[in-house]
Amino acid sequence: PRVHFQWWKRPSGVAAVCLGLLCVLLLAGIIGLSVYYKLQTSSNTLTIERDQLQKERDDLMRKFSNLKQTCPEGWRKFESSWYFLSTVIKPWDESRQDCLERGADLVVINSDKEQEFLNNLNQYFWIGLNDSVTEGTWKWVDGTPLNTTRYWGSRQPNGGGGENCVLFLFSSSDQGKLHDYPCSDVSSWICEK
Numbered sequence: 702p703r704v705h706f707q708w709w710k711r712p713s714g715v716a717a718v719c720l721g722l723l724c725v726l727l728l729a730g731i732i733g734l735s736v737y738y739k740l741q742t743s744s745n746t747l748t749i750e751r752d753q754l755q756k757e758r759d760d761l762m763r764k765f766s767n768l769k770q771t772c773p774e775g776w777r778k779f780e781s782s783w784y785f786l787s788t789v790i791k792p793w794d795e796s797r798q799d800c801l802e803r804g805a806d807l808v809v810i811n812s813d814k815e816q817e818f819l820n821n822l823n824q825y826f827w828i829g830l831n832d833s834v835t836e837g838t839w840k841w842v843d844g845t846p847l848n849t850t851r852y853w854g855s856r857q858p859n860g861g862g863g864e865n866c867v868l869f870l871f872s873s874s875d876q877g878k879l880h881d882y883p884c885s886d887v888s889s890w891i892c893e894k
């Protein structure tokens with residue numbers, strides 16, 4: 702008689718099929734996982750890029766609206782800041798408080814150009830500098846230390862513990878001088894934002 706060879710009836714054939722199926726499943730699993738992982742990574746990258754782009758857009762829009770806007774009443778512009786010179790006089794801490802209420806702070810002088818700009822206002826005023834936290838350590842209101850001595854007036858600062866706040870005095874012969882004064886003295890002041 703003709704022998705019908707039925708492979709599925711042989712135990713070794715069944716084992717082979719199972720093994721084959723297992724291989725296929727395993728492969729599918731690996732492919733699935735790696736696709737998932739790839740998608741995850743690229744979506745993370747996309748999220749980071751999107752946040753970056755949004756930040757850049759916001760920065761640009763702010764810069765643009767700064768350019769577009771004319772100075773608010775009473776403020777004048779120099780480089781990337783606006784300045785408000787008070788018309789009344791107050792002690793240092795009340796002067797600073799006024800600036801904070803205007804969304805600004807007492808001026809921090811960052812460059813020779815800014816020093817020159819302030820001197821050209823032909824006035825004297827409180828600036829955002831004092832040493833009332835540590836005597837002799839002059840700090841700007843933004844927390845940075847005063848890193849040059851060349852704008853002190855001659856023999857300034859000279860008040861020790863009694864004169865912890867700094868006044869800007871204009872001068873027609875140079876770029877203006879800083880003097881230490883008692884913080885409770887009254888003066889006009891200048892805000893920057």
Ligand SMILES: *[C@@H]1O[C@H](CO)[C@@H](O)[C@H](O)[C@H]1NC(C)=O
Pocket residue numbers: 810811845848
């Ligand atoms: C002093 O500090 C200002 C920032 O407040 C900075 O722009 C300037 O480069 C500094 N100058 C020196 C000599 O470190």
Ligand SMILES: *[C@@H]1O[C@H](CO)[C@@H](O)[C@H](O)[C@H]1NC(C)=O
Pocket residue numbers: 793794830831832833834840841842843844865884
């Ligand atoms: C000096 O300035 C700091 C901020 O830099 C401020 O906290 C402190 O109150 C000021 N001192 C006085 C006497 O106002």
